[in-house]
Amino acid sequence: MADILAVENLQKHFxxxxxxxxxxxxxxxxxxxxxxxxxxxxxxxxxxxxCGKSTTGRxxxxxxxxxxGSIRFAGADITRLGGRPLKTLRAQMQMIFxxxxxxxxxxxxxGDLIGEGLRLFPEIDAAARAGRIAExxxxxxxxxxxxxxxxxxFSGGQRQRIGIARAIVMTPKLxxxxxxxxxxxxxxxxxxxxxLERLRSDLGLSYLFISHDLGVVEHIxxxxxxxxxGRVVEFADCRAxxxxxxxxxxxxxxxxxxxxxxxxxxxxxxxxxxVPSPLDPPSGCHFHPRCPxxxxxxxxxxxxxxxxxxxxWIACHHPLED
Amino acid sequence: xxxxxxxxxxxxxxxxxTGIAKAIDGVGFHIDKxxxxxxxxxxxCGKSMTALxxxRLVPHPGRIVGxxxxxxxQNLMAFSEREMREVRGDRVSMIFQEPMVSLNPAFTIGxxxxxxxxxxxxxxxxxxxxxxxxxxxxxxxPSPEARMNAYPxxxxxxxxxxxxxxxxxxxxxxxxxxxEPTTALDxxxxxxxxxxxxxxxxxxxxxxMMITHNLAVVSEIADRVVVMYAGRVVEQGTTEEIFTRxxxxxxxxxxxxxxxxxxxxxxxxxxxxxYEMGGLVPSLTDLPPGCAFCPRCSAAIDLCAxxxxxxxxxxxTHAAACWLRRTEG
Numbered sequence: 001m002a003d004i005l006a007v008e009n010l011q012k013h014f015x016x017x018x019x020x021x022x023x024x025x026x027x028x029x030x031x032x033x034x035x036x037x038x039x040x041x042x043x044x045x046x047x048x049x050x051c052g053k054s055t056t057g058r059x060x061x062x063x064x065x066x067x068x069g070s071i072r073f074a075g076a077d078i079t080r081l082g083g084r085p086l087k088t089l090r091a092q093m094q095m096i097f098x099x100x101x102x103x104x105x106x107x108x109x110x111g112d113l114i115g116e117g118l119r120l121f122p123e124i125d126a127a128a129r130a131g132r133i134a135e136x137x138x139x140x141x142x143x144x145x146x147x148x149x150x151x152x153x154f155s156g157g158q159r160q161r162i163g164i165a166r167a168i169v170m171t172p173k174l175x176x177x178x179x180x181x182x183x184x185x186x187x188x189x190x191x192x193x194x195x196l197e198r199l200r201s202d203l204g205l206s207y208l209f210i211s212h213d214l215g216v217v218e219h220i221x222x223x224x225x226x227x228x229x230g231r232v233v234e235f236a237d238c239r240a241x242x243x244x245x246x247x248x249x250x251x252x253x254x255x256x257x258x259x260x261x262x263x264x265x266x267x268x269x270x271x272x273x274x275v276p277s278p279l280d281p282p283s284g285c286h287f288h289p290r291c292p293x294x295x296x297x298x299x300x301x302x303x304x305x306x307x308x309x310x311x312x313w314i315a316c317h318h319p320l321e322d
Numbered sequence: 323x324x325x326x327x328x329x330x331x332x333x334x335x336x337x338x339x340t341g342i343a344k345a346i347d348g349v350g351f352h353i354d355k356x357x358x359x360x361x362x363x364x365x366x367c368g369k370s371m372t373a374l375x376x377x378r379l380v381p382h383p384g385r386i387v388g389x390x391x392x393x394x395x396q397n398l399m400a401f402s403e404r405e406m407r408e409v410r411g412d413r414v415s416m417i418f419q420e421p422m423v424s425l426n427p428a429f430t431i432g433x434x435x436x437x438x439x440x441x442x443x444x445x446x447x448x449x450x451x452x453x454x455x456x457x458x459x460x461x462x463x464p465s466p467e468a469r470m471n472a473y474p475x476x477x478x479x480x481x482x483x484x485x486x487x488x489x490x491x492x493x494x495x496x497x498x499x500x501x502e503p504t505t506a507l508d509x510x511x512x513x514x515x516x517x518x519x520x521x522x523x524x525x526x527x528x529x530x531m532m533i534t535h536n537l538a539v540v541s542e543i544a545d546r547v548v549v550m551y552a553g554r555v556v557e558q559g560t561t562e563e564i565f566t567r568x569x570x571x572x573x574x575x576x577x578x579x580x581x582x583x584x585x586x587x588x589x590x591x592x593x594x595x596x597y598e599m600g601g602l603v604p605s606l607t608d609l610p611p612g613c614a615f616c617p618r619c620s621a622a623i624d625l626c627a628x629x630x631x632x633x634x635x636x637x638x639t640h641a642a643a644c645w646l647r648r649t650e651g
Contacts, residue, residue, distance in 0.1 A: 191599075194598055215580065253510060
């Protein structure tokens with residue numbers, strides 16, 4: 001199937017600190033990221049805090065400009081697109097945020113919030129707008145009378161439904177969801193995940209699903225991108241990632257997830273230390289100071305992101321045995 | 323022998339302009355010496371408020387309006403404010419979710435640990451220093467002597483939480499209250515910090531009441547589990563009982579609603595939607611007269627809407643507050 005989104009060697013560098021006489025330092029928040037999202041597919045983007053997964057999502061949406069690399073959407077290069085064409089394109093890619101409390105304007109009514117994006121398109125008149133708002137609300141399970149209420153009258157789960165309605169009302173092809181269920185309680189989280197899955201099949205959406213919760217990601221994703229300190233370390237089919245991870249970091253990450261069953265004690269791969277600061281990343285492979293299998297080459301040479309087997313990509317000098 | 327902590331029919335209510343919110347509405351459980359008990363539930367179920375009630379630190383406009391809290395056979399409700407100050411941080415200590423808020427940014431780690439020792443114990447600075455370094459070593463903080471002179475902002479999140487654990491266990495408390503201690507940490511760091519906390523508590527024989535919403539963490543560290551919903555205990559039992567024979571429909575639903583890593587055998591099965599508990603948590607100012615879970619419960623009978631279910635015993639350690647589990651006598 002065709003790719004709806006393809007990013008290649010994407011980079012985003014931020015300047016940090018500095019002053020009148022001091023040169024600022026460079027943070028490579030995203031440092032050469034490549035992956036693709038097929039039509040109708042869900043890509044899970046995982047990693048620990050500070051690994052650059054949210055920045056990658058924002059770059060793909062063109063909310064911030066890339067330092068280098070390319071972004072292709074539905075076959076067209078959009079890396080440097082601007083003005084009117086970018087605005088039209090934005091309707092086709094929508095975003096859902098983590099915190100439904102701070103991402104909704106408290107002074108706007110729910111109906112207006114959902115229809116806000118449509119106002120950018122004068123060719124959609126008021127009647128058409130009202131129709132599309134009503135349809136989006138029904139799809140996410142909000143009642144028509146909710147349109148006249150304000151966000152604070154809703155619980156966290158319902159607010160996230162409003163956020164989702166805001167996205168799907170634009171009839172997007174791609175939705176970037178940045179930790180959409182992390183702030184929700186377990187029983188509400190299940191409702192929202194099921195809703196996202198239903199919308200994907202009903203509306204033919206593709207998702208870039210950013211999360212640190214591997215249980216949720218395994219449930220919802222077709223393929224998974226694992227990031228560590230600004231780089232992709234592994235990209236493969238969901239099952240391959242969880243059953244036969246080839247990168248030591250992926251394996252460690254999976255072994256660290258506790259499982260809610262009695263008597264299931266996982267064999268942990270002990271990981272020493274914590275994620276290093278992106279301000280001062282280790283040389284060579286960023287993971288080598290914590291990697292139980294690191295050798296001399298890992299310290300000096302950055303491993304290339306290469307194809308290991310069909311559909312399995314990895315950045316590691318010494319991949320684990322299959 | 324007395325249990326370390328015994329809570330009996332605790333009621334903590336909040337007197338707000340819009341009415342009385344029953345944050346805790348008749349909670350009872352106990353924790354034995356050296357035991358790790360996890361209190362689980364969703365936001366607003368009263369789990370954090372239970373811990374704050376034990377310390378008698380319920381914020382305004384809340385008040386403990388009924389029930390008893392026993393620490394080592396002493397009734398804390400009868401303690402004066404001065405006596406409570408001696409209990410807090412000494413015999414009972416608490417760890418919070420966000421260590422950056424709990425540590426004072428203007429003082430070194432060493433300053434804060436030494437002060438904690440000297441407030442409660444007659445000890446020289448040198449003795450307090452030694453005790454503090456020893457505790458930092460026990461929580462696996464690398465180069466503890468050097469860290470004593472560090473400021474909180476110089477440490478990572480995981481290291482700060484280790485310092486909090488060290489500070490909490492500094493005086494060998496009988497009870498440690500840990501409120502979501504690893505929720506703000508990354509998963510690889512979370513595993514390390516939990517291991518350290520459990521090991522340090524077991525070494526000093528401290529009983530732990532750990533508050534969490536993460537059932538996976540519970541299954542790994544708890545001896546017993548208390549499940550709360552809307553200010554009440556709906557089920558309690560050993561970790562095995564709760565995870566293999568959950569009796570309350572709410573516990574059953576919670577366990578089914580978590581997306582968890584599938585097992586190899588489940589790989590080829592088509593993906594099922596997650597189990598959904600319909601509805602929302604009821605408002606604490608307007609609780610239904612019967613079982614609080616009744617409006618969301620698919621197994622509810624007429625009695626559930628009319629009358630609060632008491633805790634029915636299902637075994638020596640297992641009990642569920644559900645009319646469907648009614649036992650005669």
